[in-house]
Amino acid sequence: MPGQSAPRRDTAVRGVILDFYGTLVRLVDPLPPSHRSLFLRRGLAEAADRWGDQWAVGPREGEQHAVHSTSERTYRAWELDRLRRRALACGVPEPAAGPLAADLDRAMKDLRLALFDDVPAALAALRARGLTVAVCSNWFWDLDRAVEDVGLAGLVDVAVTSARAGARKPHPLIYRTVLAECGLRPEQALFVGDMWEPDVAGPLAYGMRAVHLRRPDRVVAGAAPPLPDGAARIASLTALSALV
Structure with missing residues (x-):
């Protein structure tokens, strides 16, 4: 895929950690009151x-x-x-x-959330390969309930929210928490998300590999930052299995 560089291959990926909102789920009507x-x-x-x-x-x-x-x-x-x-x-x-x-x-x-269309198959493919699948999000206390409500309970092994971890991405504490709950070292994890600092720069600084998800219909304004070593960029989660 143009614009994509391969993650480092020196250590096998044993787990994939994904952001929640904007990566796995989106807001749907009715929207909460302003x-x-x-x-x-x-x-x-x-x-x-x-x-x-x-x-x-x-x-x-x-x-x-x-x-x-x-x-x-x-x-x-x-x-x-x-x-x-x-x-x-x-x-x-x-x-x-x-x-x-x-x-x-x-x-x-009071958020109505729905999965992006590519999510169930992408996570199922990761699970079928024996990979740990985790969600790590700057979210409220009950991320586990939100994961269950959107139908991901059977596809996610670990859910870590900033509310319980005590820090928001890209603070190292939340990355340390999710890796510990997954039983992974940083070099064994691939972090996937749509936001640059919390989901790409932060995980890279902590020693993980990272994938920047840049959906064509939800692109953040401005040019995408250049990909550093250890990072890749995809337009859909369907491309994720080729990177692990």
């Missing part, structure tokens, strides 16, 4: 203007939050407190900030 609509419902137009992009209000890429990931209860409390404090900073009155944060949290997690 954050702006939740502000406007309370007459908070000015605060809504200050709130900004609803997809950029969670933890940052690469953020470590292990102190908040000791339990589901602790993590969920931290999620709500982050939203409440941000709402206060945007001018939401104190009495409204808590209830608004709860509504925003529900909206962020």
Whole structure:
């Protein structure tokens, strides 16, 4: 395939670790309510203007939050407190900030997801070759439930979410966690995903090989970064089995 370079072959791949959203699943209708609509419902137009992009209000890429990931209860409390404090900073009155944060949290997690068409066959082919298949995602606490809900429970051996690992890709902690749960060394793993830093640059820096998935209908704006040693680029997961 043009633009593709072969991953290193010095050590056999024993496991494939895949990103979740944008790689295995996509959003489908009905979409969750916009954050702006939740502000406007309370007459908070000015605060809504200050709130900004609803997809950029969670933890940052690469953020470590292990102190908040000791339990589901602790993590969920931290999620709500982050939203409440941000709402206060945007001018939401104190009495409204808590209830608004709860509504925003529900909206962020009220996601209808569907598999990309190429996913079931691609994962089945990996499993048929005896490879460990894992999902590693910057996601909420219940990634395992999301994996099951979309019908992947029988095709995925390990699911690691940033919420439980205590750090978001590309922080090394989440890669260390997923590799440990898979029983793999970095050089035995191939990481696959659609985002450059969390799914390609981060895994490469940790010693894994990486595959940049660049679906033609979901290409991130701008030119794709040049492929470094140990990386490949594909347009569909159907091409994945040829790389392992």
